[in-house]
Amino acid sequence: MEALVWKDTGVETERSLQPPANNDREVLIRVRAAGVCTTDIHMIQGKLNFAKPPWILGHEMAGVVERTGAEVAGWKAGDAVVVDPVVSCGNCTYCQQGKKHLCSRGGELGTTCGQGGYGQYVVVPPSNLYRLPAGMSFVEGAMMEPLNCTMGAVDRVPRMAGAHAVVFGPGPAGLLFAQLAKVYGASTVTMVGMDNERLELGKRLGADLVVNIRSPEERKRLDDMRFDVAIEASGSPDAVRDCFALAASGGTVVLYGLSGLDRPSIVSDQVVGKDLTVVTCISAPHLWEQGIRLTASGRINVKDMVTHPVPFDDAQGVLNDILKGRFRGTKAVILHNKA
Template sequence: MKAAVWTDYNKVELQEVPVPEISSTEALVKVHSAGVCATDLEVITGRFSYGRPPHILGHEIAGEIVAVGADVEERRIGERVVIETSIGCGTCRECKNGDRHLCSQMEEIGTAPHQGGYAQYVKAPADNLVLIPDNVSYDEAGIVESVVCPVGGLMRLGVRFGETVLVYGVGPAGIAFIQGAKAMGAGKVIAVARNDERLQRAKKFGADLLINSKKEDVREKVMEFTGGKGAGLVCEAAGSGATTRSAFECVKRAGRIMLYGIPNKDQANEFSSLDIIMNQLEVYGVLGNPHVWEPLLTLVSSGRINLKDMVYTALPLSEINKAFELMEDPVKKPIKIVVHPWEE
C-alpha cells in the first residue's frame, strides 16, 4: 500500500509499505480521508518532540472497514467509521471508567508503535471505531478528531444557557469552541485573534464579536460588550502566555476558564493562584474525550456543527507536503486540510 512516511526531520516521503496485519480484536480500515493536523507538522519539523522517524503519522482518520478480527462482534465489513485514536492499557481505573485518554500508559494511533492514517490502510482496535452517519461525508468525519477535544470539554463542563463565551484563537480548536458553544446554548460568543482575515472566518461559524488583539484592547472590548461583567466562560485555544493572562483578565467573577492551547514551557505559568481564589474562578484543563464522538457526530449530522466548511481543500496523499506548506502560512493558514490516499 502507499503511505506518507515521516523518514527524517522535515522530510515526508510517499512509499510502498506492507498492509497492516490485524489481531483478533482489531479491524482493518481503508482510509478515505485523513485530516492533516498541525501537531503532526510540529512533530515532523522537530518543534514538538513526540516520537521519532521513521513512522506513519496521522491521527484524524475516516474510512471503511475491509476486514475484522475473529473476536470482533460489533463491527462489520463495509461499515463507514471514524477512528478514536487513543489506546489505553484496558485494566487501570481510568480505562475501566471509559477514560482511556487519561490512562497513564495511553498510546495513540499515529504515534509509535501504532502506524497512522496517512496511508491507504490502517488498523485499529474494533472498540475504537465509531459509525459515521449516512449524511456525513468522509471528509467531515476525517476532521472530527480535531473537534472532539474542544467540544468534549464543553460537553463535560456544560455551557450555561445565554452566557457569553470568549474564545482565544480561530484555528480548528477555536472554531470548534465557537460552534460548540453556540450549539449548546451560549448567548453570545466573542472571538479573539491577531489577524483580521482569520478573524472574519470566525464570524461565519457563529462568532458575534471579533477582537483583533494586535489593534484593540481585548479587556476593554470584552467589558464594553458584557456591561463590565466579563465573560462567563473563557476558552483558551491559542496557547500563548499573553492569551492566558488575558483570559484571567476577561473572565467574570465566579466564571470558568478552559485551558486547551499548549503554551511553551517558559509561558506555562502565566496566572496567579491568588486570582483564582479571590475571584472564585473555576479553571479546567481540556483533553481528548472518548465519550464525545457519537454525540458530536449527531450534532454534525443534524447540522448544528458545520465541519464541511472547515475543510479548505482535499489533496491526494502524494501532495501531503503541499498541505504542510499551506499550514505554515501564518496569515492564510487553512482551518483544515484532508488527504485522500486513493487519489492520484
C-alpha cells in the first residue's frame, strides 16, 4: 500500500505498507482522492495536538469499495463512495442524539483515530459511506467533508434568509461559506481577505463584494459596514475580533477557523452588549446527503476550488511547499490512481 506518512522528520512517501484489514462488520475502501486540509498542516506543524507521528493523515476522502465484511449489506465491491471520517461507538448518549462527532469513544479517521486518506486504503463502518452520484468526480467527492462541516455551521444560523453576510478568509472553507450563505438565502455576501486571486475566485463563486484588507481604503470601507451574519473562516484572531466588531446588534457570528493559539480573542461584554448569537460546527452527521445533492445539482461548486489535483507521486513535494509557505493555490487534493 502506498501512503504519505507523517513522521518526526516530516512527511515521507512509503510504498510497501500492509493494507488495513476489515472485520465482518466493516468495509475496506480504496481511496481515490484525499483533500489536504489546513488541520492536517497544523498537526504537522505542532499547532494542533490531535495525534502523534507516525500517522497517516487525511480526513477528506472519496473512493471505491474494495471489500465488504460478511455481515455488511447494501454495498459491493466497485461502488463509488464518499467517506464520512467520523467514527463512534453508536451507544452513548451523544450517538443516540445523532451527535456521533462528540462521542468520547470515537474520533476522526486521519485526525484522532485510525489511518486516513493519505494512505491508499481505509477501513470504515458501512454507515459512514454515501454513494458518489454519477457524474461527480472523486475529487469533488473528497470535498464533501469540508462542505459538510461548513454547511452544518450555516444550518445553525437563525436567520440567513435576506441577511447581509460577511466571510473572513477566501480559503476553501470561506469559499464554501460564501456559496452556502447564498444557497440559504443571504441577500448579499461580502468576502474579506488578503489574496486578490482567491478573492476573485470568491467573486466568481457568488460573492457580491470582495475586500482586500491590505488596502487602507478598502479596510475603511469595511469598518463602516455592519452585517447580520459574520463568518470567521481564516483562523486569524484579528478576523475573529473583526467579526464581533462588524456584526450588527442582534446578529450572528459563525466561528469556524482554528488558530492553534492559546489566547482569548473574544470580548464577552461585546457579545452580551450586542445580544449576539454565536454558532460553530465540527461535523453535521445529518447533512451529508443534502451537501452531496447540492453539489450534484450545481448549486455548490467545489470543482473550481481545487486548484491542485495532485498525483500521489508528486504529493510529498506539494505538502512540503504548503508547509514552507510556497504553495500558491487554493486547495490541493491527493490522487491515488493505482489499483
